[in-house]
Amino acid sequence: MTTVTRRLALAILNGFDAFFAEYKNITLGAQARFEAADWQAAQIAMRDRLELWKQKRKIVAEAVTTITAGCIYDRENWEIAKAEFSELIQHHPNFEIAQSFFNSIYCYIFEHEKVRDQHAFVSAPQGYKPEGSERIIHVYPFRGDGRDVVREMLENCHFNIPWEDQERDIGYIMDVVERELLPKLDTENYRARAETLESLFFRNKAAYLVGRVVCGDQSIPFVLPIQNSGEGSVYVDTLLYDPDDISIVFSFARSYFMVDASIPSEYVAFLHKLMPHKEVFELYNAMGMPKHGKTEFFRFAVDDTLSSDAPYIIAPGIKGMVMLVFTRPDFDYVYKVIKDRFTPPKEMTQEHVKACYSLVKRWDRGGRMADTQEFNNLAFDRRRFSDELMAELIKEAPSKIEESGNALVLKHVYIERKMTPLNLYLKECDDDQLYSVMDEYGNAIKQLASNNIFPGDMLLKNFGVTRHGRVVFYDYDEICPLLDCNFRSLPEPQNDEQAMATQPWYEVKPEDVFPEEFRLFFSGNQRAKKVFDELHSDLYDPEWWQDLQDKIRNGFVPDLFPYRRKQRFQQR
Incomplete structure (x- = not known):
């Protein structure tokens, strides 16, 4: 132990505690915002809380640089x-999250290079798993009816x-x-209880409200979604x-x-x-701790990789x-790597792509955009990569890879949940599945739009189907x-020359969107187009989009139910 390293450790812990206190304060305001139906404030608070880790990381990194008099760049320290x-x-009650904060400071200082267990908490503490506590649970033994x-x-x-x-x-x-839960429980031999x-x-x-019903060895989870009526009251x-x-x-x-949650674990x-x-x-992640x-x-990924001998292949x-x-x-x-050069007609920059992924992280995804994890200098076993994949990496993203012996380092990569691409799903689905997934596709576009997100490229290949049949x-x-x-509406041609033109004869600005052209997204799949036209032809109408824009400008925040509307009590 030295004075420098002691101060370094203390400063990082103080920084983490300061982060968590502010994190908690933002979180504590959630109920007040819900009761006041202040949905714009709720969205701002969510974004503020997401930025908090990065803000504190930068502050602490600058502080420890001063505190250690520049000795911070010595890895032995x-x-x-x-x-x-x-x-x-x-x-410490949140020691595992504090370890992640320590890692974050280290990675910030060394720009994510040579992240080893020797200097940071890379591996999980041996035998550790989150432990429950009775003090966070309300128990309700069943009685009467x-x-x-x-x-x-x-x-x-x-x-x-x-x-x-x-x-x-x-x-x-x-x-x-009475209709669905109690018949599944052995209430004759055991007394049931609810835990929330x-x-x-x-x-x-x-x-x-999240909980479960327990009866002997049986357990049934449940969730009660509670809504604000908008008139100063709440309902289930x-x-x-x-x-x-x-x-x-x-x-x-x-x-x-x-x-x-004072102790998220x-x-x-x-x-x-x-x-x-x-x-x-x-x-x-769901609890709002994406950095940990x-x-x-x-x-998890390291353990999963070590337990498998399957190769890495092009998705x-x-x-x-x-x-x-x-x-x-x-x-x-x-794994998603930004190419060094984009295939025409894409003309954006790599920084633009990163900004888009950052926007998604801060936005309310509404159940329609997949969460991502972003990594720098992520190491792989080069021997596990197929020849086709390596050839593709060398061709498309040579600046993003670095080889050293059997190690292959990807300098920047996003990791995202695997889904079945919608265009591939449509090739195999039956008529009922087609109808359902096209309805989901249209709903996904509409719900993204109502949340003030325009997907831009709405080709079928850019959407995935989850195991629950949802389109994301x-x-x-x-x-x-x-x-x-x-x-905008497509301008009507005024003469034969305009009508036969292969390029737009009218001025098109970067922000212009022509919804009538969305039909092109179904090129080659008329079966899917027919169903989509039946269910969501309003998306071809510029007025639908303009009306929604007016609503958003006037403060509209959509209801984003994580369940079917037919499940709502008021709909029955």
């Missing part, structure tokens, strides 16, 4: 500081505005409980209990929750009981003009705020 930091956080239990659960939400009609909502809930997390999950325009919108429905609530295509442990198929990093989620994902589907995409056949994620957008190089677009 980091090896000692890591050991001292480990001692400082030995009993169950109505009092549900009433107590709702009252424990502690809203500062009244329920619109609590007894009505209790009736809706009990109808589902003490803090609500806030996102978009809803609050979610539905009761979700199907594992797939709950998984969609916590989907990778949805924005992060705001949850008053305790919540992650409980959520993992409800959704054991979800990885720990997915739950940290990135650490957990890296560890199935039409090759992108901007991104080179590869994966492993047995891996649920794809994943190609971001042309996205922009909807309000930046100028939606």
Whole structure:
């Protein structure tokens, strides 16, 4: 131990605690914003909170440079500081997130080069997994007909505005409980109980009460979405209990929750009981801890890679003009590398592409844009790369790769959930699946637009189909705020020369969009076009887009339900 390394470790820990305190303060305002129906403030708070880690990282990095009198660039000091930091956080309630903050400072100082366990917390602590705690759980033993239990659960939400009609909502809930849940439980031999997390999950325009029903060895997860009526009261919108429905609530295509969790790992442990198929990093992401989620994902990916001998290959589907995409056949994620030169007619810069991906990270994805993790200097085993993939990397992105023996380093890469490209899905689907997926495709475009996002390139290949049949957008190089677009009708030609012209005879500005041309996205698939025209032909009308722009300018924030509208109590 030296004075320099001790100060380095202390400064990083102080920086983390300052980050987490401010993070918590932003989060604590979620309920007030929900009760006031201040949706614009909710969106601003979400973006502010996402920027907080980077802001604190920069402040701490500058501070430790001063504190250590420039000794910060000596990696031997980091090896000692890591050991001292480990001692400082030995009993810290959020030690694992503090480790990620330490890593972030190290990577910032050394520009993501030579990130090793020797100097940072690259590997997971041996045997560590998030642990639950009884203190964050409310327990409700079933009694009577169950109505009092549900009433107590709702009252424990502690809203500062009244329920619109609590007894009505209790009736809706009990109808589902008696019809769908209780018949699945062995209530004759065991006494059932409900368990809920003490803090609500806030996102978009809803609050979610998350819990489970336990009876002996049986457990059924549930989520109660709660909506603001817009008239100073709240109501329960539905009761979700199907594992797939709950998984969609916590989907990778949805924005992060705001949850008053002093120790996020305790919540992650409980959520993992409800959704054991979800990885720990997915739950940290959903909880609003994407930076630590990135650490957990890296560890997960390393373990997964070591347990497999499958090669890395070019991802199935039409090759992108901007991104080179590869994966492993047995891996649920794809790697996306920005090409050095874009295939014509793409004329944007690499910085523009990065800015688009950054925008998606900050925006409310509304269940229609896949989350990404961004890595610099990510190392792979060169021997695992197929010859075709290596040839493609050398041809399309030579500046992004660096080889050293068996190591292949990608200098910049995005990692994203693997989905079935929509154009490939359409080749195999039956008529019912076609109808459903084309409805989903249209809804995805409309929901992105209502959230002030214009996808730009709406070709079928730029959308993916999830295992739940949802359509999600994943190609971001042309996205922009909807309000930046100028939606126009195609001018009528005034003479034969204009009518026969192969190029537009009228002036077209960069921001101009002609919705009538969207029909071209279905070139070669008339079967899909026919269904889409039946369901979503309004998207060809410039007035539809212009009207939506007017609504957004006037403060409109969409309802983005992570469940089907037919599941809502009021729709029944």
